[in-house]
Amino acid sequence: MLPQVFDTPPGFFVSRTAEGLAILDEAGHPNIKLQYDIYHAQVMEGDLLPTIERNLARIGHMQVADNPGRHEPGTGEINYPYVFRRLDELGYMGWIGCEYKPSAAGLGWMQPYRTAA
Numbered sequence: 001m002l003p004q005v006f007d008t009p010p011g012f013f014v015s016r017t018a019e020g021l022a023i024l025d026e027a028g029h030p031n032i033k034l035q036y037d038i039y040h041a042q043v044m045e046g047d048l049l050p051t052i053e054r055n056l057a058r059i060g061h062m063q064v065a066d067n068p069g070r071h072e073p074g075t076g077e078i079n080y081p082y083v084f085r086r087l088d089e090l091g092y093m094g095w096i097g098c099e100y101k102p103s104a105a106g107l108g109w110m111q112p113y114r115t116a117a
Helices: 017-027 038-044 048-058 080-090 108-113
Strands: 034-037 059-064 095-098
Touching: 017 034, 017 048, 034 038, 034 048, 038 048, 038 059, 048 059, 048 080, 080 108
Parallel strands: 034 059, 059 095
Antiparallel strands: none
């Protein structure tokens, strides 16, 4: 379940985290998880980390992009070093995908987060 911003592109049925979670509640299946798009959540509701902390057990996948512009993490207003550090502290073990419009920086933003397990 992926809540989407209404205006990019228009017409999505679910646009906020709470709406997506309510649908998951209706479905009643523990194997259905929320896909939390950090970019869209910032645009639509802000309050990223408190929302993630409250719902971490229900999030199965996260997507990253920065706002404004939907470019790489580190190019906008979202404090991704803090977000990633907090996800580690919380023990998030799900997937994190990249869904952004690349700039000339390529994947260089990822270097500080590449560590051997």
